[in-house]
Structures are given as C-alpha cells and as structure tokens.
Amino acid sequence: MRGKTVEDNWLSQSRSQENPALKSAILKQRQKLSKLGKVSSKILIPLFAGVLFFILWEVQFFHTIFGLKTYQLPLPSVIMEAIRENLNTLVNFMGYTFLEAFLGMLLGSALGYLIALIGSAYPKWGKGGLTIVVAFNAVPIVALGPIMNLWFGNGISSRVAIITVITMATMAVNAHKGMSNVNPLSLDLLHSYAANKVQVFRYLRIANSLPYVFTALKINATASMIGAIVGEFFYASKGLGYLLSNSIKVAQMPLGWACIVIASVVGIVFYLIVEVLEKVFMKWHQSERT
Amino acid sequence: MNLQGLLKRSAPTLVWLIGLLIIWQISSWFLLNVLQVPLAQSKLPYIHELVFTFTEYSGTLLYQASITMKSAIIGFAVGTFVGILLAIFMSSSKWIEQLAFPYLVASQMIPILGLAPIVYGIVRDDGVSRIIIAAFMTFFPVVLNTLRGLRSAEPSAVELMHSYAAKPWAVYWKLRFPQSLPSLFTGLKIAAPLSVTGAILVELMGATEGIGVIMLRNLYYGSSHAYMFWLTVIVGALLGFLSYLVISLVERLVTPWQPEFRKSGGDE
Secondary structure, three states: OOOOOOOOHHHHHHOHHHOOOOOOHHHHHHHHHHHHHOHHHHHHHHHHHHHHHHHHHHOOHHHHHHOOOOOOOOOHHHHHHHHHHOHHHHHHHHHHHHHHHHHHHHHHHHHHHHHHHHHHHOHHHHHHHHHHHHHHHOOOHHHHHHHHHHHHOOOHHHHHHHHHHHHHHHHHHHHHHHHHOOOHHHHHHHHHOOOOHHHHHHHHHHHHHHHHHHHHHHHHHHHHHHHHHHHHHHHOOOOHHHHHHHHHHOOOHHHHHHHHHHHHHHHHHHHHHHHHHHHHHOOOOOOOOO | OOHHHHHHHHHHHHHHHHHHHHHHHHHHHHHHHHHOOOOHHHHOOOHHHHHHHHHHHHHHHHHHHHHHHHHHHHHHHHHHHHHHHHHHHHHHOHHHHHHHHHHHHHHOOOOHHHHHHHHHHHHOOHHHHHHHHHHHHHHHHHHHHHHHHHHOOOHHHHHHHHHOOOOHHHHHHHHHHHHHHHHHHHHHHHHHHHHHHHHHHHHHHHOOOOHHHHHHHHHHHOHHHHHHHHHHHHHHHHHHHHHHHHHHHHHHHHOOOOHHHOOOOOOO
16 A cells, blocks of 8 residues: 555545555654644744735735735735625525535446446446546546536536536545555455455455545535536526626626636635544544554 | 566557557548539548648647647646645644535535636636636646545554654655655646646637637638648647646656556556
C-alpha cells in the first residue's frame, strides 16, 4: 500500500492520518508537538491573512491593482448586503440545490458501489467495464447537461441524473481500489479457512473498501454541488446556479457573489457532514485511532 | 509490453464498448419505432447517422474543438506552472504553508466552477476568461497533490542528503521532486478534464468560437440539428477523455518506476 493509496484521495491530504504508510513514528511525534505548541500559529496566521485579504478587498486595493470597477468586483460589504436583502430567496434556492446534490450523490454513490462490487467479483470482465466507467469520469459536466435535459426535462430529475453520472464514476473507481487493495495476508488467512467468495467479500473486501468509500464520498460531496450548480446554469427556473447565471446576465454582480458565498457554505457543510460520518463509521480504523 | 498482451488486456474493455454501442443503437431504434416518443432522435440518435454527420461536418467540428482545446491547454499549463511553484514555496517555507494551506483545503469544498460566470462577468473577454477558468480549475488539485508529494520524501532519505551536506536545491532536484511526481500526475489527471470542462463552460456562457458555442447553437435550432448537437457533446466528452489519456501516457513515460506500471505489482 505504501505510497499509492487511493489515486483520487487528493482531498484527504488535509488529514495526513489517511496516508498510513507515509508517516513514521517521528512524524507522528512531531505532529503531536505541533498540535500543542503551534496551534495558535496554525490558526492565527491564516486567520490574519484572511482578514487582511478582506480588508484589502474592502478598501479597493485589488481594484486599483487590476484596474477593476466596483460593479465588476463588488465589495464584501455590498455582497453581505445582497445576502441580507435576498435571504429568503437564497435560502429557498439553497434548499432546492442541495436537494438535487444530495439525491444525485446518494444515487450515484450507491450505483458506483454496486458497479465496484460487481467489478471486483468478476475481475476479468469487471475491469473492462470499470474502464468504461472511468471514461465517464472525464466527460465534462457541461456536456452532460443538455442531454439529461432532453431526457428528463427541466425539473429536478435532470440535475439529479447529471450528478448521478459524475458521482458514480468516482465511487466506482475508489471502491474498486478499496476492494482489490486488500492485505494479501488477510486473503491468505481467509483462504486457509476455506472461505468462499461471498465470505471474502463480507469479512474482508467490503470492510477494506470503507476508507476508500469515504474518500470518494468526500470528493462527491463537492462534485455534486458543482454538478447541481452547473446543471442549473442553463435550464433551470430555480436554484442557486440559476440565480447566479441570471444575476450575472443582468449585471447584478453582488447577488451573483451572494450565490457563490451561499453555495460555498453549503459545500463546506456538506463536506464536513461526510467527514463527521467518516469519523463515526471508521472508529475501528487505524487512521482514526490515536 | 507486446502487442498481443495489450490486445488481451484490452479485450474486455473493447467488448464492453461494442456492447454499449449495440445497446445504444437498439434503444435508439426502440425509441423511434416502437415507443414512438416525440423527439426520439434528439433523445438518442442512431449511431450511423452520427457517423454520417460527422464525416460531413468534421472540418468544422475539429476546428472548433481545436479552439476549445487550445484555451484549455494554455489554462492548464498556466495553472500547472503556478500550482507547482506555489507547492514548492509552501514546502520550503513553513510560514507560507500555514498561511495558504487552510484556504487550499477549503477550496476543495467550494464549487469553483460556479465562479465561471463571475470571472466572465469581470473579464468580459471570452478568450481570456476561458484561460483563467481553465487555469483556476487546474491550480488547486495540482498544488495540493504536488505539496503532498514534496512532503512524502522519506525522512531517512532526507537525513542521508543532509549528512552528505547536500544543498537545498539538490535535495529538491534529486529527492523531493522525483518523489513528488506520482502525486503530481494524480493531480494533473484530475485537473486535465476539469480544465476542458471550464473552457467549454465559458463558451456556453457566450463566446464566439469553440465547441461549446456550436453545442448551444445546435441545441437551440431544435430537432433538425439533433445529430450535430450530439456530435458536439461527444466531441466535448472525447476532449475531456483525451486530455486524461495524454496525461496518463506522459505519466507512464516520465515515471515508469511506479509500482502500478511494473509488470507485476500494482493492485492486483
């Protein structure tokens, strides 16, 4: 497993625990020390930079550098004002967009896991099928939008379908990696117990796939929000993406930025929810033990 | 890597692909003649019609695709360059890392593609905003992955370099940079299709040229242009897939020592 955990777990480097091989005892020790000693600098420095950034933005520092007008890049205070004024609409649309993202992600992840199960149960043909699924991963979301719109109409289902396709691919690839990246010793042990295929899956492969599944879920949480918003850009009559592209068209930049702010907050919360779930379900895993 | 082995390995994929195409063709016929749904050919066109239309309009399609690809590639290159640079800065200075890292992680949780209309609104120039968006989409996965790679050098190897009194740039060039290549490529493989997506998205918002523009145009013309519309979608999808394949190929050439490329090894 060393050095090549999930290919796609690029989201997880924030939590270095997830790369069990890369850190030795030394690193862990250092982490502990830094947790105690440098916690202030770890929070204060970025916080300070963030505040500085917003102040510079507010006093139009960026506007002078890049030669922008305030109607092109609205000030933070104006954006906050726009959020306050349109809070009802924004919250309403936020719920709609999140519902799309959530449903699509649930459906896509379930399908993806199923594909991974089948793919690792019948490796010879499954791998070929998986390659096709990976190809879906590279398809631009915007290309899917119009087709799903033709199939499922303007309603919520077309966005759910887009998100399903995107999230399915990520989950299939990751879960398949998790199911095939099992410890050979454990596999030998199960074989020595004369375990059959179903039992190998039940006791070893599925459990082993869990960390990878959560990595995929975290990627999917973000991807599903992107899919929902981009899907709404063109064909929706509701939702954050619709409001965003519409406000840009009528040159209401503050409202457009307000949509982005709200969407980002939803994205972060969605991500954090998945992360909490991961902590709850993976208590047994070494990366979560201290 | 002989030809026969390659054929043997890719046989299941080919069978799947052909199977899918057959299912496509049958369902298209089914929709058109049995169910007789309205707009059947817009929903799922015959493949042979698509091929006909493609041979007829291949010049236009390829030209527009090349325009899209060009801005995606420029953006991708800019994003990669800036991303690697920042990752090197971050790995060399604790201070910069602490400053930027939380924001990089947060950037993974927000829908960046949603910024496309805003960037377009600011720049109001489709060429530039295509490149900016493509660069933006590339930037974040590249920084995070490169940083992880630069950090993943084994402590004992670093100590060895120190004991040889190696200069910092030597440590980077000889140890950290090669070590970071696998995860850099992981990032690039994520970023390449994203940059194409970003470029197409900006085109859909209002550019004058590019595959996204004719996609939108043919969609509005209605069912008579269904084949052309489907072709633009397929070309867009192929561009994304192609970018992924190219990066994978480069990865194989640059880092042939990775376990998954060895004859035995990888995750089987």
